Amino acid sequence: MNAPIPVVVSAPIPVVLSEAPGAESKDRLRGTKVTLHDMSLRDGMHPKQHQITLAQMISIASGLDDAGVPLIEVSHGDGLGGASINYGFPLHTDQEYLRAVVPRMKRARVSALLLPGIGTVDDLRMAAGEGVTTIRVATHCTEADVAVQHLGLARSLGLDTVGFLMMAHMIEPAALVAQARIMEAAGANCLYCTDSAGTMLPDDVRARIAALRAALAPATEVGFHGHHNLGMGIANSLAAIEAGAARIDGSAAGLGAGAGNTPLEVLVAVLDRMGAVHGVDLYKVMDVAEDLVVPMMDVPVRIDRDALILGYAGVYSSFLLFAQRAGARYGVSSRDLLVELGRRKTIGGQEDLIEDLALDMARAKGGG
Amino acid sequence: MTKVNAAIIGSGNIGTDLLYKLKRSAILDPVWMVGVDPASDGLARARTLGVKTTADGVDGLVPHLATDRIAVVFDATSAHAHHQNWRRLAEHDVLVVDLTPAAIGPYCIPPINLEQHLTASVRNVNMVTCGGQATVPMVAAVSRVQEVEYAEIVATVASRSAGPGTRNNIDEFTRTTAAAVEKLGGARRGKAIIILNPAEPPLIMRDTIHCLTAGEPDVTAITESVRAMVHEVQRYVPGYRLKNGPVFDGRRVTTYVEVEGLGDYLPPYAGNLDIMTAAALRTGEVWAERALGRSS
Numbered sequence: 001m002n003a004p005i006p007v008v009v010s011a012p013i014p015v016v017l018s019e020a021p022g023a024e025s026k027d028r029l030r031g032t033k034v035t036l037h038d039m040s041l042r043d044g045m046h047p048k049q050h051q052i053t054l055a056q057m058i059s060i061a062s063g064l065d066d067a068g069v070p071l072i073e074v075s076h077g078d079g080l081g082g083a084s085i086n087y088g089f090p091l092h093t094d095q096e097y098l099r100a101v102v103p104r105m106k107r108a109r110v111s112a113l114l115l116p117g118i119g120t121v122d123d124l125r126m127a128a129g130e131g132v133t134t135i136r137v138a139t140h141c142t143e144a145d146v147a148v149q150h151l152g153l154a155r156s157l158g159l160d161t162v163g164f165l166m167m168a169h170m171i172e173p174a175a176l177v178a179q180a181r182i183m184e185a186a187g188a189n190c191l192y193c194t195d196s197a198g199t200m201l202p203d204d205v206r207a208r209i210a211a212l213r214a215a216l217a218p219a220t221e222v223g224f225h226g227h228h229n230l231g232m233g234i235a236n237s238l239a240a241i242e243a244g245a246a247r248i249d250g251s252a253a254g255l256g257a258g259a260g261n262t263p264l265e266v267l268v269a270v271l272d273r274m275g276a277v278h279g280v281d282l283y284k285v286m287d288v289a290e291d292l293v294v295p296m297m298d299v300p301v302r303i304d305r306d307a308l309i310l311g312y313a314g315v316y317s318s319f320l321l322f323a324q325r326a327g328a329r330y331g332v333s334s335r336d337l338l339v340e341l342g343r344r345k346t347i348g349g350q351e352d353l354i355e356d357l358a359l360d361m362a363r364a365k366g367g368g
Numbered sequence: 369m370t371k372v373n374a375a376i377i378g379s380g381n382i383g384t385d386l387l388y389k390l391k392r393s394a395i396l397d398p399v400w401m402v403g404v405d406p407a408s409d410g411l412a413r414a415r416t417l418g419v420k421t422t423a424d425g426v427d428g429l430v431p432h433l434a435t436d437r438i439a440v441v442f443d444a445t446s447a448h449a450h451h452q453n454w455r456r457l458a459e460h461d462v463l464v465v466d467l468t469p470a471a472i473g474p475y476c477i478p479p480i481n482l483e484q485h486l487t488a489s490v491r492n493v494n495m496v497t498c499g500g501q502a503t504v505p506m507v508a509a510v511s512r513v514q515e516v517e518y519a520e521i522v523a524t525v526a527s528r529s530a531g532p533g534t535r536n537n538i539d540e541f542t543r544t545t546a547a548a549v550e551k552l553g554g555a556r557r558g559k560a561i562i563i564l565n566p567a568e569p570p571l572i573m574r575d576t577i578h579c580l581t582a583g584e585p586d587v588t589a590i591t592e593s594v595r596a597m598v599h600e601v602q603r604y605v606p607g608y609r610l611k612n613g614p615v616f617d618g619r620r621v622t623t624y625v626e627v628e629g630l631g632d633y634l635p636p637y638a639g640n641l642d643i644m645t646a647a648a649l650r651t652g653e654v655w656a657e658r659a660l661g662r663s664s
Contacts, residue, residue: 148535344567344571350563350565352576
C-alpha cells in the first residue's frame with residue numbers, strides 16, 4: 001500500500017522570503033514531517049581520518065542540538081568497533097566520544113552505527129549503556145541476514161532500531177525490498193535505502209523508496225542516506241521524501257565520505273521553502289556548518305575528480321582517501337584505482353583491497 | 369596398506385567435501401557418514417561412494433565405533449550439535465576433529481601447533497574458523513621473527529560460500545578468529561573483520577593480514593618467514609597463494625593472500641570452506657600416521 005504522507009495542520013513554518021522566486025514549489029511539502037539525522041560526527045569521521053577531537057565533537061553536537069536537529073550520529077566512520085589498521089584508528093574510542101556527547105544533549109538523541117562483521121553485539125551493548133537511543137545496523141544491500149542477531153538485540157533493549165542497506169544502487173527495488181523485509185522481521189522499525197556510492201539519480205531513489213514504502217508495515221519508517229558525489233544530495237533527498245521517506249540523513253557542511261553527505265543546512269533551507277516540517281532552525285544550522293565544521297576540514301569536502309568518479313563508477317565513498325594514498329605511494333592513478341574497484345563490484349568495508357590492487361597495477365605498469 | 373578408519377558427522381556441504389578428500393587419503397579411510405535426515409542428498413551421495421550411513425545422528429554411530437575400529441571422528445555439524453556429539457564420544461577412544469565453532473578442545477592450525485596436539489591427552493581439537501585457518505599462519509610467520517603488538521585480519525568471502533551458521537552468528541566468527549590471532553598467531557592483541565561479497569561470478573576468498581611489530585620490522589627475516597609459512601600451508605591447501613607483500617610501512621607489515629579451493633565438492637571459489645576441510649584432513653592424517661607408527 002502507499003502510506004499517505006502525514007499532514008500536520010498547525011505545523012510551525014519557519015519564516016522564509018515570503019514571495020521568493022519559485023513560489024510555485026513553496027507548498028509542495030507543506031505539512032510533511034521529516035526527521036533529519038546529522039552524519040557529521042560519524043560519516044564526517046572519514047574525511048577527518050577519524051581524528052575529530054572530543055572538544056570538536058562536543059561543540060558541533062551541542063550546536064546541532066541547539067539548532068533543533070533531532071538525531072545525531074556519533075561513531076567511528078565505519079561504525080562501532082571500526083578502530084583498525086584497515087579503516088583507521090580514531091583519536092578516541094567510541095565509548096569516549098559517546099560519553100562526551102550524550103550527557104550534553106538537551107533535546108537531541110544520539111545514534112550509533114554498527115556493521116556486523118566489523119563490530120559486535122558487545123559494541124552495541126556498550127553504546128546502549130552510554131545512552132544511545134538509536135542503533136543503525138548496516139549491511140551490504142544483499143546481506144541483511146547477518147544483521148538479524150544485532151537488530152533483535154537492539155529491539156529487545158528497547159532502542160529505535162534501524163536497518164541500513166548500503167550500496168543500494170547495486171540491486172533492483174524488488175530485491176532491496178526482500179532484504180528490507182528480513183531486517184523488519186528481525187526487529188527494525190525503520191529501513192534505509194543507503195546510496196553509499198553517491199551514484200543514484202532521483203528516479204533510482206524514488207523507485208527504491210516507493211517500493212520499500214509500499215512493502216513494509218505502515219508503522220515501519222523508511223529513510224534515505226545520500227552522498228553528494230554527483231551533486232544529487234538534495235535532489236535525491238527530495239525524491240525520497242516525495243516517495244514516502246520519513247527520515248533523511250544529512251551532514252552539517254556536508255562533512256562525510258567522498259564528496260560528503262547531503263549538506264544539512266542546504267536541505268533545511270530547501271525544506272523550509274517547500275513547507276516541510278522538520279524542527280531545525282536554518283540560521284543556527286548554517287552557523288554550525290560555517291563556524292564549526294568548515295574550519296575543521298583538513299581538505300575541502302567537495303566534488304573533486306576522484307569523488308566524482310566514486311559517483312560515476314558506483315564506488316563506496318570512503319574508498320576515496322585510501323585510493324588517493326595508495327595511488328600516491330605506488331605511482332598509479334587514483335582515478336584508475338577507483339574505476340577498477342567499481343568494475344570488480346567491491347562493497348563497503350573492502351578498503352583492504354585498495355593497496356593490494358595498487359600493487360598489482362603498479363607491477364603491470366612496470367612490466368608493460 | 370593399513371589405513372586408519374574415520375567417520376564424518378554432518379552430511380552437508382562441508383561433510384561431503386571432507387568425504388571426497390578422505391576418499392583420496394592414503395592414510396584415512398572414511399567408513400561412516402552420519403546425518404539426521406534419511407532422505408538427505410549427502411547420505412545418498414555417501415552411500416554411492418561405498419560409505420556406511422546412518423540418519424540417527426551420533427547415536428547411530430556410537431555402537432559401531434569399536435567394531436569398525438573408528439579412530440578419528442570429524443564433526444561438521446554445528447556448535448550446538450557438537451556439544452551433544454562430544455558428550456557421547458568423549459568416553460570412546462577416538463580423536464574428534466571439530467569443524468564447528470564449539471571449540472571445546474584446543475584450537476588447531478596445522479603448521480602452527482598440530483604437533484603439540486599429537487599426545488594421548490588431546491582427544492578433541494577445534495579447527496577455529498575459515499578465516500583463522502587462512503590468516504593466523506601469516507601472523508605466526510611474523511611473530512616467530514619478532515614481537516607483534518597487534519594483528520588484524522580481514523577475510524573477504526563470496527556471499528554464496530557463507531552458510532546460515534556463519535550468517536546467524538557472524539560475531540562468533542570475529543571473536544573466535546581474533547582469539548586465535550592472539551593465542552596461536554602470537555599477537556598481543558588481535559582483531560578480525562569479515563566481508564561477504566555477493567559479486568557474480570563469485571570471488572575467490574582473499575585475506576589481508578596486518579601486523580604491527582613492536583619495533584622496526586626486520587624486512588629480510590619476516591619476508592623469508594612469510595614465504596616459508598606459505599609453503600607450509602600449501603602442503604595441504606595447494607590453492608593458498610601469496611598475492612602481494614609482505615608490505616612494510618613503518619611498523620605495519622601487511623600480507624595479501626588468496627585461497628582457491630580444490631573444488632572437490634564445493635566450488636573452487638569457496639577456498640574458505642576448502643581450507644577448513646583440508647586443515648581437518650591434515651590434522652586427522654598426521655594424527656593417524658603417528659597412531660600407525662609412521663613418521664610424517
